[in-house]
Amino acid sequence: MNKSKKIIIAGGGGYIGSHAVARLKEFGWQPVIVDNFSRGNHDIAERLGVEIFAGELSDETFLDQIFSKEQYCAVMHFAASSYVGESVTDPARYYRNNVGSTLALLSAMLRHNVDKLIFSSTCATYGIPKILPIDETTPQSPVSPYGWSKLMIEQILRDYASAYNLHFVAFRYFNAAGALPEQKIGERHSPETHLIPLAIASAYNGLELKVFGRDYPTDDGTCIRDYAHVIDIADAHRVGLEYLLSGGKSDFFNIGTGKGHSVQQVIDTVEQLSGRKVNFVNASRREGDPAELVADAGKINSVLGWKPQYHKIEDIIQSAIDWHLADGFCN
Ligand SMILES: NC(=O)c1ccc[n+]([C@@H]2O[C@H](COP(=O)([O-])OP(=O)(O)OC[C@H]3O[C@@H](n4cnc5c(N)ncnc54)[C@H](O)[C@@H]3O)[C@@H](O)[C@H]2O)c1
Numbered sequence: 652m653n654k655s656k657k658i659i660i661a662g663g664g665g666y667i668g669s670h671a672v673a674r675l676k677e678f679g680w681q682p683v684i685v686d687n688f689s690r691g692n693h694d695i696a697e698r699l700g701v702e703i704f705a706g707e708l709s710d711e712t713f714l715d716q717i718f719s720k721e722q723y724c725a726v727m728h729f730a731a732s733s734y735v736g737e738s739v740t741d742p743a744r745y746y747r748n749n750v751g752s753t754l755a756l757l758s759a760m761l762r763h764n765v766d767k768l769i770f771s772s773t774c775a776t777y778g779i780p781k782i783l784p785i786d787e788t789t790p791q792s793p794v795s796p797y798g799w800s801k802l803m804i805e806q807i808l809r810d811y812a813s814a815y816n817l818h819f820v821a822f823r824y825f826n827a828a829g830a831l832p833e834q835k836i837g838e839r840h841s842p843e844t845h846l847i848p849l850a851i852a853s854a855y856n857g858l859e860l861k862v863f864g865r866d867y868p869t870d871d872g873t874c875i876r877d878y879a880h881v882i883d884i885a886d887a888h889r890v891g892l893e894y895l896l897s898g899g900k901s902d903f904f905n906i907g908t909g910k911g912h913s914v915q916q917v918i919d920t921v922e923q924l925s926g927r928k929v930n931f932v933n934a935s936r937r938e939g940d941p942a943e944l945v946a947d948a949g950k951i952n953s954v955l956g957w958k959p960q961y962h963k964i965e966d967i968i969q970s971a972i973d974w975h976l977a978d979g980f981c982n
Pocket residue numbers: 661662663664665666667668685686687688689690691692706707708709728729730731732733748752771772773774823824825826827828840
């Protein structure tokens with residue numbers, strides 16, 4: 652039996668991957684980071700105190716060098732391009748980087764007899780759902796190349812599982828938020844497109860925040876999303892890893908809190924916690940933005956025993972504010 656505690660974290664220099672590294676270390680695992688730092692942060696990765704392989708996932712020679720060094724028990728695959736809007740204007744980048752790099756990673760895993768993968772999928776694979784909350788049986792019909800690229804990978808994982816005995820867990824995240832300021836890690840995307848960091852930057856730096864759509868069929872007219880704390884998402888990966896290593900069958904799980912918050916509620920919470928005004932302006936709807944995306948997270952709870960520890964949006968946003976102030980994002 653493979654007793655190795657070494658795990659490859661592809662995309663471990665990014666937002667969610669870096670928190671997964673921190674969480675895994677805390678539980679005695681030995682993660683190593685593989686990242687090309689196209690969108691990640693080398694300084695944040697260095698703070699995690701783990702081995703870093705800087706390079707490109709689609710480079711099979713590079714991957715062979717890494718896989719030859721150690722026997723890894725599994726791979727967690729966070730690496731992707733993940734801007735919905737950019738995927739519409741540059742779909743080639745999304746299919747090449749997301750689908751292409753995943754195929755290269757899977758080939759390297761097969762060559763080196765690593766048969767367990769935990770993959771970052773997304774609620775964007777559901778598209779615009781007709782029924783809420785969204786469970787794993789909700790039909791998947793993406794409305795962007797980003798969502799399609801992730802759905803294609805889901806199908807590839809199914810096929811590799813039946814043909815090559817790959818064992819996988821694919822997590823469909825809704826919205827990741829928050830940070831671990833005490834460990835000096837948090838969200839630093841460039842460009843930033845996520846609401847919470849943008850609202851915080853607006854409160855502290857006066858940057859204009861666009862609210863896309865005020866005429867949705869929600870209580871205040873703004874879109875509703877399901878925000879899970881990034882460390883809860885990281886912990887789901889640890890639990891998913893233990894599940895696969897103890898013989899759990901390949902499967903797909905939503906990760907969310909089951910509770911939605913509107914854009915306006917997030918803005919109000921940032922204002923209340925910071926004591927500052929968010930400089931928001933109303934803008935027209937973005938194409939393909941569903942009014943409401945909220946997870947039914949019952950399956951991950953019943954099969955993996957995972958449930959979020961952070962229930963209050965205030966606590967999630969406070970951790971993000973603390974991080975951004977410490978990181979110097981805000982003055
Ligand atoms: N952040 C969210 O709310 C959210 C929601 C749903 C799904 N996801 C998915 O979760 C994963 C992690 O999201 P994130 O917000 O941490 O993203 P991120 O951009 O912060 O991290 C991705 C990391 O992957 C690296 N990377 C990308 N392509 C690579 C390649 N070809 N080779 C090597 N490294 C590469 C980047 O440099 C970056 O460090 C992504 O797959 C994303 O699609 C994120």
